[in-house]
Amino acid sequence: MGCYECCMRCLGGVPYISLVATLLCFSGIALFCGCGHQALTESERLIETYFARDHQDYITLAYLIEYFQYIIYGLASFFFLYCVILLAEGFYTTSAARQSFGEFRSTVCGRCLSTTFIVITYFLVVVWLLVFSLSALPVYFFYNMANTCHTINILSETPSSINQLCIDARQYGLLPWSAVPGKACGMTLSNVCKTREFFLTYDLYIAAFAGAGMTVLALIHCPLHLAAWQLVFRERHRREKEERRLHTLFGRAFSEHRGSLCSPYVLHTADV
DSSP states (O other), rough: OOOHHHHHHHHHHHOOHHHHHHHHHHHHHHHHHHHHHHHHHHHHIIIIIISSSGGEEEGHHHHHHHHHHHHHHHHHHHHHHHHHHHHHHHHHHHHHHOOOOSTTTHHHHHHHHHHHHHHHHHHHHHHHHHHHHHHHHHHHHHHHHHHHHHHHHTTTOOOOHHOEEETTTTTSSSSSSSSSSSSHHHHHHHHHHHHHHHHHHHHHHHHHHHHHHHHHHHHHHHHHHHHHHHHHHHHHHHHHHHHHHHHHHHHHHHHHHHOOOOSSSSGGGGOO
């Protein structure tokens, strides 16, 4: 085998679909964990500066943000290892499917392992669909806040009406109802929307939301790819089993007729 044939054989065993899904998953997890961690920090700073005066009013929120940040650390570590394992499984299944008769031939243990990864990945898809939905909530909050600020800027010539436009953090469950002031109204809210912290936090939550969506797409993509190869394995196993059965029947009939029976397979002139 020459160098070109060897390279083509190696490239033929690369699971390009699994590779793309793995890169998509890495990118999504990096966006969600990195941007989500920083967005939570900036959110705590915004609440502390503009919506709560007493530290006791947002201490519960601060603890929740800290817990979520630790969860983000765990998610990043877990999915880094899991995506590497899925990529290795993609290499294994692709090599086993491309080489029908060789040392990489599919085994019962390999098929069982692939099925296990499919079940686990589908469970993770359900979990990440929930995470994807929850990550839309802060985006919705900041979107409403930005729209309210835009309305205040339009109605800035009538101060009596803009003071009635407010964003109440207590309504979203971010602060207890006893928190003071708990809300920002009128030009105060408009000034909050013009700060660097607001724009940075808003953009970070959008990036985290996009990262969660990319992760969901990658997790859906991986089990579909593995399930498709499972179908290939089963079909090939069924054909091999049928061929062995036909060969057994022909050998038995050949022995019974003492060699007078012709082969049912077409004779190729190239084999003569």
